[in-house]
Amino acid sequence: MIRGLKKPAGRRALSRRRMLAVATAVGGAAPLAFPAIAQNSLRGTKLTILASNWYVPENNAQLDQLAAEVTKDTGMEVRVERLAGGELGTKVASVIATGRGGDLAVGVEFDTYLYASKLNDVTNLAGEIGGMYGGWYEVAKAACVVGNRWKSLCIGQAPAAWNYRVDQFAAAGYDKFPDSFDELLKAAKALHAKGTPIGMTLGHASGDGRSTNYPVLWAFGGKEFSEDGKTVTLDSPQTLKAVEWYAEIYKYFIPGTTAWLDPDNNQAFLAGKVSATVNVNTIYLASRAATDPARKAIADNMNHGLWPRGPAGRFANYNINVWLPFASSPNKEGQEHFLRAWYSRKFLPNWTKTGQSYFIPTFAGFEKEDVWPADPKLQIFRELNKINRLPGYSGPPTPAVAEAVSKYILVDMFAKACTGQMKPAQAVKWAAKEYEQIARKRRS
Amino acid sequence: MARSASTIASGGAAPRWRLADLLERERILGPVLVGPAVVLLLALVAYPFAVAIGYALSNRTLADPGEFVGLENFVYLFDNQIYLQTLRNTFVFTAGSVTIRVVLGVSLALLLNEVFPFRRLVRASVLLPWIVPTVLGTMAWLWMFNPNFSVINWALVHSGLMTQGLNWLTDPDLALFSVIVVNAWRGTPFFAITVLAALQAIPGELYDAAAIDGAGKLQRFRHITLPLILPVLLTALVLSIIWTFSDFGIVYGLTKGGPMNSTHVLATLSYQTGLAAGNIGEGAAISLTMLPALLVLIVWQLRRIRRSTVT
Numbered sequence: 001m002i003r004g005l006k007k008p009a010g011r012r013a014l015s016r017r018r019m020l021a022v023a024t025a026v027g028g029a030a031p032l033a034f035p036a037i038a039q040n041s042l043r044g045t046k047l048t049i050l051a052s053n054w055y056v057p058e059n060n061a062q063l064d065q066l067a068a069e070v071t072k073d074t075g076m077e078v079r080v081e082r083l084a085g086g087e088l089g090t091k092v093a094s095v096i097a098t099g100r101g102g103d104l105a106v107g108v109e110f111d112t113y114l115y116a117s118k119l120n121d122v123t124n125l126a127g128e129i130g131g132m133y134g135g136w137y138e139v140a141k142a143a144c145v146v147g148n149r150w151k152s153l154c155i156g157q158a159p160a161a162w163n164y165r166v167d168q169f170a171a172a173g174y175d176k177f178p179d180s181f182d183e184l185l186k187a188a189k190a191l192h193a194k195g196t197p198i199g200m201t202l203g204h205a206s207g208d209g210r211s212t213n214y215p216v217l218w219a220f221g222g223k224e225f226s227e228d229g230k231t232v233t234l235d236s237p238q239t240l241k242a243v244e245w246y247a248e249i250y251k252y253f254i255p256g257t258t259a260w261l262d263p264d265n266n267q268a269f270l271a272g273k274v275s276a277t278v279n280v281n282t283i284y285l286a287s288r289a290a291t292d293p294a295r296k297a298i299a300d301n302m303n304h305g306l307w308p309r310g311p312a313g314r315f316a317n318y319n320i321n322v323w324l325p326f327a328s329s330p331n332k333e334g335q336e337h338f339l340r341a342w343y344s345r346k347f348l349p350n351w352t353k354t355g356q357s358y359f360i361p362t363f364a365g366f367e368k369e370d371v372w373p374a375d376p377k378l379q380i381f382r383e384l385n386k387i388n389r390l391p392g393y394s395g396p397p398t399p400a401v402a403e404a405v406s407k408y409i410l411v412d413m414f415a416k417a418c419t420g421q422m423k424p425a426q427a428v429k430w431a432a433k434e435y436e437q438i439a440r441k442r443r444s
Numbered sequence: 445m446a447r448s449a450s451t452i453a454s455g456g457a458a459p460r461w462r463l464a465d466l467l468e469r470e471r472i473l474g475p476v477l478v479g480p481a482v483v484l485l486l487a488l489v490a491y492p493f494a495v496a497i498g499y500a501l502s503n504r505t506l507a508d509p510g511e512f513v514g515l516e517n518f519v520y521l522f523d524n525q526i527y528l529q530t531l532r533n534t535f536v537f538t539a540g541s542v543t544i545r546v547v548l549g550v551s552l553a554l555l556l557n558e559v560f561p562f563r564r565l566v567r568a569s570v571l572l573p574w575i576v577p578t579v580l581g582t583m584a585w586l587w588m589f590n591p592n593f594s595v596i597n598w599a600l601v602h603s604g605l606m607t608q609g610l611n612w613l614t615d616p617d618l619a620l621f622s623v624i625v626v627n628a629w630r631g632t633p634f635f636a637i638t639v640l641a642a643l644q645a646i647p648g649e650l651y652d653a654a655a656i657d658g659a660g661k662l663q664r665f666r667h668i669t670l671p672l673i674l675p676v677l678l679t680a681l682v683l684s685i686i687w688t689f690s691d692f693g694i695v696y697g698l699t700k701g702g703p704m705n706s707t708h709v710l711a712t713l714s715y716q717t718g719l720a721a722g723n724i725g726e727g728a729a730i731s732l733t734m735l736p737a738l739l740v741l742i743v744w745q746l747r748r749i750r751r752s753t754v755t
Contacts, residue, residue: 089719089720090719093506093719093722096506096507097506097507114505114506114507114722115506115507116507117507117508118507202703203699203700203702203703204699204700204701204702204703205700206700254592255591255611255614256591256592256611256613256614257591257614258614258702258703258704259589259591259611259612259613259614259619259699259702259703260591261699261700264590264591264592267590267592267593268592271592271593273592399505399721399722399723402721402722403717403721403722403723406716406717406720406721407526407716407717407721408700408701408702408705411702412702412703412704412705415702415703415704416704419616419703419704421616421704430525433525434524434525434526437520437523437524441503441520441726
């Protein structure tokens, strides 16, 4: 453990809040980056960061560069260990179980709740950083706060939107993406009649399976749990309405969506097999960057649309990433120092802009920052940043929610009704029973 | 030895025992020889197994060591529709795959036992599905079954056999059939090569004698080939059942248990529950429910081996 960081001999004690205030007063330039106070005490220490690759390669290079800069400035050896997406979760679980193998890691939405007792309290840091950028969005608090304490810091989210073919929608009589669920259903019928159906994932796809189901459930007012996250509320008239709508629109889907895994909707859209699907902006970014004229034409002919507004509002869902500061790390000061560098004005806005709205930090103040891509087809991700919610909404993303998600219960509820395996009401009852069993087990 | 020699040379008392003398004694040599194997078995089999039982009787999660809950996990499982569906799937998956393996494996072995040009090359090629890493083979099949771009559907439609393709991984029954086919594809070469080895050990004179007696091909197979390959066939069968029953990679790679849990097998559900959801106790309990069926097979096979060794 590095000690004596706050009041090193021969230096005037400088609290983080004071440092923040001073830095903000002088124009906000690099207030949190590389505080000299930490340099001596961190020299010779090590910090291992576990991460996978973000979609935009430059974002990964920026993390590596930041690690190198922190190493140079502090003498702390910062090493970024990269793992494949699926392996990162296993590695995080291993560090949690053994207390070895890393100091800081990129986690996902449920990790904070799953591992709260094994994570350092970063409440003060969260307050300072939130203050810098106009406050955290609710979704960040939902992902990072357990029992009123911040146990992780939100990196950002990759919200999913409707990706649709402007030309095919126009041919079916729609010059913009439908803004109500009734309209979307009508559009799906018209597009199907034109031989250009839409399609959403109803298979066991860990990412897209959620992003295509939760927004429908929430928009109709359905919820898995009550606000305290303890009582199952899935079996409701609102959920039934959502399932009935899904079962109806499924009739006009491209066949095969119950077997779609995460890559399938991208492939179908890029191959021109579907006129619309739900995805993050990777389809567009890949097409826009392609050299193949046919692929480039997809980017020219597509746009993004928000989920329609339902009786209970407009919602979206997809990945959220958080920084997990392992309590087992012997280098808590190093963790904090790196996190300060990450959230510094010198680094974070630039990292965000480079990411082309693929990953967006969840700060209200970012609305006014120069972090958004100029491309008009990426503008709506700014809106999605506000309406993205976590599984379990309006309750917290508890381990019970994580278990339900990992078992694809919601996905299967919709799929069972869509394929006619069950009537909508039966499918809701089936899913509610699964949720009840999980909740009962977690309570006991 | 040098020390012993010097002791003798110096006129001191001769040592009361030497290592070589000790190893002469069966009561000592036996445990010494068996010891390393026992230690390995204890460390690599018995200990993890005991730990798994401990986990299955607890509500342990990835972050929390949990506490003893008795049979609560098992009670929960046998009241859970997804688990019961998975259990049913596992038996259908195993029975379907092993049946295909036996029929195709024996047929293939009989063909490969014949004399034909490039026989060795063909024999080596037959092993490919078994040699190729599971993930790689599964990815190829995933592409062939792809709902949007299935090459099998393309061939069926363009050859005029069908007007539209099949929903290989979309329809619940067809999806289970598809994962069975891929598992059988992967496992058949092992079956075929094992049976082929047994076929080659059958003396040719037996067939010559049977031919002289006027036995036809079917009679020769029934009265000579089958009885002589039966011990090997049964061993391969038992191994195949065990491997298939606990298979993970093919189902996880193709469907992740979907659609609607129609292809979930115990290994994939155990992974999903234990690691993806972090519920280690329940995940271990799911794994352990494979034990009774496998135990019956293993005990039967061990008794059979013991009988054949004694005789």
